[in-house]
Amino acid sequence: MRYETSFRLNGTPVSVSVEPSRTLLHVLREDLGMTGTKEGCTDSECGACMVLLDGEPLNACSYLAVQADGREVTTVEGLSAPDGSLSALQRAFLAHGGVQCGFCTPGMLISATALLARDPDPAEETVRAALSGNLCRCTGYQGIVQAVRSAAAEIREG
Amino acid sequence: MSRYLAPAGLEEALVALAGGARPVAGGTDLVVGVRQGRFPIPDDLVAIHRLAGFRGIAEGADGGLVIGAGTSHAEIVAHPRVTRDWTGLADASAIVGSPATRATGTLGGNVANASPAADTVAPLLCADAVIVCRSTAGERRLPLDGFATAPRRTLLRPDELIVAVELPAPAPGSASCYVRLEHRRQMEIAIVGAGALLRLEGGRVTAARVAMTALAPTVRRVPEAERILLGSDGGAAAVTAAAEAVAAAATPIDDTRASAAYRRAMAAVVTRRAIGGALARARGETVTIPASDTLFGAA
Ligand SMILES: Cc1cc2nc3c(=O)[nH]c(=O)nc-3n(C[C@H](O)[C@H](O)[C@H](O)COP(=O)(O)OP(=O)(O)OC[C@H]3O[C@@H](n4cnc5c(N)ncnc54)[C@H](O)[C@@H]3O)c2cc1C
Ligand code: FES
Numbered sequence: 001m002r003y004e005t006s007f008r009l010n011g012t013p014v015s016v017s018v019e020p021s022r023t024l025l026h027v028l029r030e031d032l033g034m035t036g037t038k039e040g041c042t043d044s045e046c047g048a049c050m051v052l053l054d055g056e057p058l059n060a061c062s063y064l065a066v067q068a069d070g071r072e073v074t075t076v077e078g079l080s081a082p083d084g085s086l087s088a089l090q091r092a093f094l095a096h097g098g099v100q101c102g103f104c105t106p107g108m109l110i111s112a113t114a115l116l117a118r119d120p121d122p123a124e125e126t127v128r129a130a131l132s133g134n135l136c137r138c139t140g141y142q143g144i145v146q147a148v149r150s151a152a153a154e155i156r157e158g
Numbered sequence: 159m160s161r162y163l164a165p166a167g168l169e170e171a172l173v174a175l176a177g178g179a180r181p182v183a184g185g186t187d188l189v190v191g192v193r194q195g196r197f198p199i200p201d202d203l204v205a206i207h208r209l210a211g212f213r214g215i216a217e218g219a220d221g222g223l224v225i226g227a228g229t230s231h232a233e234i235v236a237h238p239r240v241t242r243d244w245t246g247l248a249d250a251s252a253i254v255g256s257p258a259t260r261a262t263g264t265l266g267g268n269v270a271n272a273s274p275a276a277d278t279v280a281p282l283l284c285a286d287a288v289i290v291c292r293s294t295a296g297e298r299r300l301p302l303d304g305f306a307t308a309p310r311r312t313l314l315r316p317d318e319l320i321v322a323v324e325l326p327a328p329a330p331g332s333a334s335c336y337v338r339l340e341h342r343r344q345m346e347i348a349i350v351g352a353g354a355l356l357r358l359e360g361g362r363v364t365a366a367r368v369a370m371t372a373l374a375p376t377v378r379r380v381p382e383a384e385r386i387l388l389g390s391d392g393g394a395a396a397v398t399a400a401a402e403a404v405a406a407a408a409t410p411i412d413d414t415r416a417s418a419a420y421r422r423a424m425a426a427v428v429t430r431r432a433i434g435g436a437l438a439r440a441r442g443e444t445v446t447i448p449a450s451d452t453l454f455g456a457a
């Protein structure tokens with residue numbers, strides 16, 4: 001049995017027919033073509049699959065797509081402006097070496113976006129805690145933490 | 159071929175349960191368990207995240223608290239009454255998984271799942287929590303003490319939903335703390351954990367609760383340790399003896415996280431820190447939430 005599942009994806013209403021056992025990650029990637037969100041562990045461990053659900057970070061690999069019905073989903077594709085220009089956070093990741101292979105980057109950006117929406121001036125420890133569900137095998141994290149703090153400063157200063 | 163329902167009304171959810179459906183709240187245990195092959199995906203699912211009145215924290219008339227079963231760990235840690243009066247619960251909810259786990263995982267799911275390592279259960283036991291269950295047959299209010307009967311087994315019937323967790327008003331002069339030992343600060347499951355609640359009156363301990371995590375088939379209270387603390391001055395000798403009583407009562411297992419011998423050795427250390435944290439708070443000192451971070455490396 002399939003269930004009609006409707007939600008707002010990066011501000012646009014979408015509707016898909018899904019089996020209840022399918023995860024939000026697979027529906028985003030396979031049915032909706034949103035491949036910015038990555039699949040790493042499929043086990044809630046690495047954070048590559050993170051999206052915002054009603055503004056809160058979510059491991060999409062471990063969430064049933066049908067439970068997104070009626071809600072607001074934001075993927076990395078929704079973080080830049082409609083004309084493609086990058087957000088302050090995205091620019092800071094590039095400027096501070098917060099990206100190497102890029103596989104963790106969508107999830108990192110999602111967690112950091114949720115953090116900055118809540119805390120415009122996070123301490124380094126707060127940034128590290130907010131990103132604790134996101135693993136990176138390349139950067140050593142320093143550039144990522146610096147990027148988040150520098151983007152926060154840029155946003156604060158307008 | 160599975161069936162799925164996500165009602166907004168409790169009655170509809172209860173009828174589905176009576177018809178054999180299984181509830182899913184945040185899915186952080188259920189979906190992960192399915193994928194790890196621990197159990198098949200239930201054929202018939204009723205999602206309860208949309209239920210009216212299921213999420214949120216209300217203050218009871220008697221000064222207690224009623225926490226909706228669908229309340230997330232993040233909402234619990236953000237609640238000023240919880241951080242002030244049920245600090246041990248805040249210590250626990252603050253360290254569940256990662257920020258994403260805490261935004262999605264619910265208190266009801268943590269209790270219903272009945273993991274021997276469930277972090278919120280020890281502080282809830284210390285708080286004398288009551289589990290409010292509903293089915294089409296009506297309501298049952300069960301003390302959390304004894305609710306879990308074995309790993310992943312509870313007194314909850316398949317047709318029942320946990321709708322709320324009730325916490326009675328804390329006694330004046332009492333305070334609580336939950337401490338967990340883990341390999342890293344976040345995204346972890348307890349190697350061992352301990353919760354404590356102490357009431358101090360005129361320098362004497364007049365109420366004591368001690369509960370242990372990941373040290374027995376279920377998270378449970380340790381009456382031997384509570385008796386040692388009760389009537390004592392809460393000094394080092396009593397605290398050490400109570401911590402030793404927890405280690406003696408523990409029946410830990412060997413698994414990938416730690417050996418039984420290591421768990422038993424750490425049981426006393428972690429319990430001493432939890433009791434110490436509760437005593438410090440009862441004396442009006444500040445132990446920052448989550449206590450695990452604060453007390454890490456403490457003697
Ligand atoms: C990466 C990760 C890290 C984690 N870290 C921790 C941790 O540090 N500490 C910890 O304790 N747990 C941890 N967990 C486990 C889990 O997140 C928590 O137990 C969480 O509180 C479960 O809530 P849920 O709403 O997601 O439960 P679900 O997965 O929706 O449900 C769990 C079980 O309870 C049943 N259920 C759910 N709600 C109800 C209800 N109201 N009434 C009756 N039955 C119900 C379901 O049918 C299912 O069997 C972690 C999980 C993950 C994936
Ligand atoms: S793919 Fe979801 S956490 Fe790794």
Ligand code: FES
Nearest residue numbers: 100101136137138
């Ligand atoms: S940049 Fe490669 S995993 Fe983070």
